[in-house]
Amino acid sequence: MKTRDRILHVSLLLFNDEGEAQQTAVDISNALGISPGNLYYHFKGKDAIIRALFDAFEEEMRVILRGSRGQVTSIEDNWVYLYIILEEIYDFRFFYRNLGVLLDRYPDLASRFRSLVAEQRTTIHNVLADLGKADVLTIDPRLSEALTDQIMMSLTFWLEADAMNRSNLEGAALIHKTVFQVMCLIVPYMGENGFDALSRMISHYEANRT
Amino acid sequence: MKTRDRILHVSLLLFNDEGEAQQTAVDISNALGISPGNLYYHFKGKDAIIRALFDAFEEEMRVILRGSRGQVTSIEDNWVYLYIILEEIYDFRFFYRNLGVLLDRYPDLASRFRSLVAEQRTTIHNVLADLGKADVLTIDPRLSEALTDQIMMSLTFWLEADAMNRSNLEGAALIHKTVFQVMCLIVPYMGENGFDALSRMISHYEANRT
DNA sequence: GTCTATAAATAGATAGAC
């Protein structure tokens, strides 16, 4: 593994586990067992590392979003698809733990992040519309935008909300809980079968918890 | 106005308008037209100012939360009550714009903030239960917790979500939109009258927008 | 590519005169 890749790899681990704000360039080089000078040879600074990590995240997420087209045709599909999105976010969770700071400090990243979020929103909106056309969901058009916004809020702030709650859930359990939370937003639009599907989801949720 | 109060007043303005992270002790003293030394005479540093501002916010919010007991008995009451909560949050919006950083940097504030959020959640839960008992809402008990969490998420992250959207709404319009957003979460549980109430809300929303 | 050493920049904090 080349030093450049090791830097990216270890930085991501440090940022995710200890928080991005807490890590200085020197901390990262220490964790790698290299000198600060060497780190600066490969990256102009922490900024450049973060930008490179965002490149990777952005590309992976766009692939996931584009992969949804016409592929989500049932509630179960939707469940699985939420899982995929949340796991990708979890891999780069440091971006989401302090969104505000990040957007303030890196204006160029901010606009790329906003564009990515916009594509996420469009994707969610299309998935809901597809499920509507397939009669899986019946969503009052007047509530459709608010529902999309609310799902986006869950997908964007679940990690911050968890930090607020001090839930101490580890990754998989937190992802599971969040999928469940989003599904609960949709249940009221599932009609007669909503409660059955909900029950199945709850037993599935309970079975996989702890 | 005493210097100590002027410091708190101007700091709140600066933090809300320019962001807390961006302001140093020297920036604050410059804005006040006093010396850094004088600022340090009144407050040990930016930390102490933030703590004092949180004292004020916490006290006001607890009064609001306790004032809800038995007072929210209709959808209209609920609408107004959301307004009151959101306006209080808006007055101290810098706390909510970078929640993560704040909780990381001030562990003592973090636990007080969590306790306040917990009381908020209990309040929301009780209000929903009251509306349920009054037959204004019919909430499936299996969805009740998820709904409460979702409302809490809106109340806690509406400002960050808006920053993400670059909506450029000014305060009153943003508060209005957020109240509407939360009400949309409740509409599915309003039964037959839900759509009527929704229509009224929408026209009210549209009328007050822009 | 990698190191050591050190400079430069920023933010936090205090001493002592008035």
Added chain:
DNA sequence: GTCTATCTATTTATAGAC
């Protein structure tokens, strides 16, 4: 209570040897 001057600490960034 308020000021000027200064000091410390932290973090970022570079120069030059190997």
